[in-house]
Amino acid sequence: MNGGQDLGxxxxxxxxGLEADEPRFHAPWERRVFAMAMAMGATGTWNLDASRxxxxxxxxxxxxxxxxxxxxxxxLEKQVxxxxxxxxxxxxxxxxxxxxxxxxxVLKAEEVAPLFARGFPSDRPxxxxxxxxxxxxxxxxxxxxxxxTRLPRYVRGRTGIVxxxxxxxxFPDTNAALAxxxxxxxxxxxFSGIELWGEDAEPxxxxxxxxxxxxxxxxxxxxx
Numbered sequence: 001m002n003g004g005q006d007l008g009x010x011x012x013x014x015x016x017g018l019e020a021d022e023p024r025f026h027a028p029w030e031r032r033v034f035a036m037a038m039a040m041g042a043t044g045t046w047n048l049d050a051s052r053x054x055x056x057x058x059x060x061x062x063x064x065x066x067x068x069x070x071x072x073x074x075x076l077e078k079q080v081x082x083x084x085x086x087x088x089x090x091x092x093x094x095x096x097x098x099x100x101x102x103x104x105x106v107l108k109a110e111e112v113a114p115l116f117a118r119g120f121p122s123d124r125p126x127x128x129x130x131x132x133x134x135x136x137x138x139x140x141x142x143x144x145x146x147x148x149t150r151l152p153r154y155v156r157g158r159t160g161i162v163x164x165x166x167x168x169x170x171f172p173d174t175n176a177a178l179a180x181x182x183x184x185x186x187x188x189x190x191f192s193g194i195e196l197w198g199e200d201a202e203p204x205x206x207x208x209x210x211x212x213x214x215x216x217x218x219x220x221x222x223x224x
Contacts (some may be wrong), residue, residue, distance in 0.1 A: 011037075167185070190208045
């Protein structure tokens with residue numbers, strides 16, 4: 001989705017408000033939002049990529065003027081309604097108005113620490129060999145998907161060099177749509193600043209982007 005979250009290469013947003021020794025949470029409600037998001041993710045009703053897609057689907061004006069955890073909260077409201085877990089009237093009332101809908105799993109307090117200690121690995125085996133090798137010249141495809149993608153707009157149509165092969169990983173585009181993990185090979189592709197920004201690029205600048213195999217095509221055949 002070409003939404004408000006895809007800001008790479010854009011200008012005019014002003015300086016970053018960096019905060020020394022920034023706390024993890026700026027207010028108690030942010031801590032609660034994080035906890036609710038983790039608990040709802042643990043139910044298995046949706047996955048991490050679907051949560052990201054929900055945040056990105058917020059209207060750009062709202063996304064760009066909301067704090068980090070405000071975005072999480074609005075996306076969570078959207079998800080629980082979409083999956084029939086909460087009605088709009090219940091959100092407005094701030095209370096349940098009907099018996100709770102069943103979920104597959106409930107995260108208990110004593111399970112939280114072990115869960116985070118294990119992490120959330122997304123590496124998976126891929127049945128086919130990697131299409132590209134380190135050193136190959138590739139081009140990021142020009143695509144404008146309506147759903148979730150991890151391919152930034154500013155590299156689409158640009159040529160780079162494969163500098164690393166990470167292995168197979170869950171493909172976010174299908175996983176976000178709850179259409180399966182469909183694992184693909186993941187590469188790091190290095191793009192020169194001139195390729196991305198033209199002659200105005202900072203001298204010697206290069207940008208490395210992690211890109212899934214279906215995002216890429218051989219540079220020579222793409223140019224032919």
